[in-house]
Amino acid sequence: MPGRSARRSGRAWVPYAYLAPALVVYGVFLLFPIGRAAQFSFFEWDGLGESTFVGLDNYVTVFQDGRLLEAFGHAFVLIFFFSILPLGIGLLAAGVLNRAQVRGLGFFRTVLFLPQVIAMVVVAVAWRQIYAPDGVLNGALRAVGLGHLTRPWLGDYTFTLPAVGLVGTWVATGLVIVLMLAGMSKIPREHYEAARLDGAGALREFLAVTLPAVRGEITVALTLTIIAALKTFDLVYVTTRGGPGTSTTVPSYEIYRRAFETGDVGLATAVGVVLTLVVLVITAVINRIGDRS
């Protein structure tokens, strides 16, 4: 606590004293390891013995290793399921909902947002039961006479990645709807009246009035969901462990596998650095586009 004397003699140190605890914890357990990651990425190390300086070799490997390239490719596929699809559905649903006020919206908002607060591991366990060979999905398909479509959804080279992606769609869509509704509720009603007087139909009204007004919310929704897609780990770890084969492996899972299972610590940190740069660049681009309104 700064005393009077301290104040009179200049209290330039006071703000730093308030910052100190946060800076120590944050510096030691987050900033310093980020620096160490950059350092690690120039070495080859199995986690136990001596390490060797290899320059940029690990980064070259990131762009040459088929499995790693595949992992980044899958992450971009997941962006479609975690971000683009929920944004499309969310805009459509919120656009329809915004046309009329109804009772009980608070209750529905609570339900729609629910997947955001449930641990991803729990979500993954639930969906594994749904996708299981004798699970709910195949059961439902058989019940409606589509038995020929049944398959082991998490054991199929073609369908597993979309199946995992749709779990992300399930998690993200409610968030996007809630975000869009919040943005649309701020649009003055007169804007719609004016558009209607001009003879605008529902679609024109949506494109001319609603969509430009929720630009900020779209930016937020894309940032949140794209980062979630690129960082996917729990979901893949619990549902598929990257399989079958390498069909659902993602950068985060490769980082874990290389660092702690195959003993390629340097390469794992290089993948982490690249993933971080991808996240930062995509975040910057989305926000730059969003700000231009």
Added chain:
Amino acid sequence: MKVSAFERATNYVVLVFFALVVLGPIGVIVSLAFGPESASVAREGFALHIENFAEAWVVGRFGEYMAWSVVVAVIVVVIAVTCSILAGYAFGVMRFRGSGVLFALFLLGIMVPTEAFIVPLFFDMRSLGLTNTVWGVALPQAAMSIAFGTYWMRTYFRSASLSIIEAARLDGAGSFRILWQILVPVGRPAILTLVLLTFMWTWNEFLIPLVMSPSGTVRTAPLGLAFFQGQYTQGTALLAAGAVLVALPVVVLYIFLQRHFITGMIEGAVRE
């Protein structure tokens, strides 16, 4: 704006549809959790098998995992919220050299994925003997929550009335007294939101406890669940009961304080 009965009806159809899509998978896991553990149990008749939860708690060791989760969450919430209030106060109401750069450093921590630093952090913590300890699991999560918390509390302190602070200062109150006796009590809603979000993120975190406790000494609830699924291919009812137990604390808090969760996650994402 005129609203036709048709539009109103359409809204309910849309809302009910999405609510069912969200609740469907949750319903599946809850009904499995109350379901019979095996075909022989099923033959005894239709009943809610509440004993699944007791069995998951003891045999599935979910009681032990949840206890670890509570310990880790309490440590993270106390450290992260305290540090965030202090740092947010400095950034929000004080002018000092380097504040811009330092604040940018904290913002960086919100965006950087865990994967960026978890690998070197594990090996450095192993050298220090901190892996497989509760501190090794908790402190990195505290650091991550401090990044967001500092940003969040700064926003609150910026919005706090400067005239109150000025008046208190003229009364001779020191900066700590202004914080502790005026700003913290008034800012209880913002702080509660931060406590809830930090608790939720910590409770649901998977990668950090997975990496930081390789021997499984400190196995938090989500890890216990993933481990249980890997160990037993049979016993779906116990797995489902465990999943419900793991999700329950956060979901209960969410049901009672949902406004804090929703505004926190939405406003917290909107960065200036």
